[in-house]
Amino acid sequence: QVQLVESGGGLVQPGGSLRLSCTASGATVSSYAMRWYRQAPGKERELVATISSTGGTNYADSATGRFTISRDNAKNTVYLQMNILKPEDTAVYYCNTMRMILSVGPVQYWGQGTQVTVSS
Numbered sequence: 001q002v003q004l005v006e007s008g009g010g011l012v013q014p015g016g017s018l019r020l021s022c023t024a025s026g027a028t029v030s031s032y033a034m035r036w037y038r039q040a041p042g043k044e045r046e047l048v049a050t051i052s053s054t055g056g057t058n059y060a061d062s063a064t065g066r067f068t069i070s071r072d073n074a075k076n077t078v079y080l081q082m083n084i085l086k087p088e089d090t091a092v093y094y095c096n097t098m099r100m101i102l103s104v105g106p107v108q109y110w111g112q113g114t115q116v117t118v119s120s
Contacts, residue, residue: 009114022095038091
């Protein structure tokens with residue numbers, strides 16, 4: 001039922017900025033924690049940023065001071081503002097949330113991903 005769609009990726013030079021968007025349907029982003037992950041070629045998927053239902057945020061060490069996760073409740077959208085981008089930020093970025101289903105347990109929902117490439 002929950003559907004997540006990412007957008008905003010692209011090619012940017014080192015030191016540049018991008019803002020990623022994740023628009024949700026079948027869900028209200030303010031009611032649940034939302035997360036951004038990324039996965040580079042040959043690497044495991046990595047948690048980048050989290051925003052809780054109460055607005056608290058948390059970041060990976062590599063993102064702290066450069067990335068900001070936020071919500072626009074009217075648009076039902078979560079953002080990841082990425083500044084001072086580095087080549088090692090190159091990855092596919094995924095939006096994520098979790099729901100508890102009584103008969104199943106926790107279920108993860110993922111968007112399709114958006115490619116971010118940082119290169120000169």
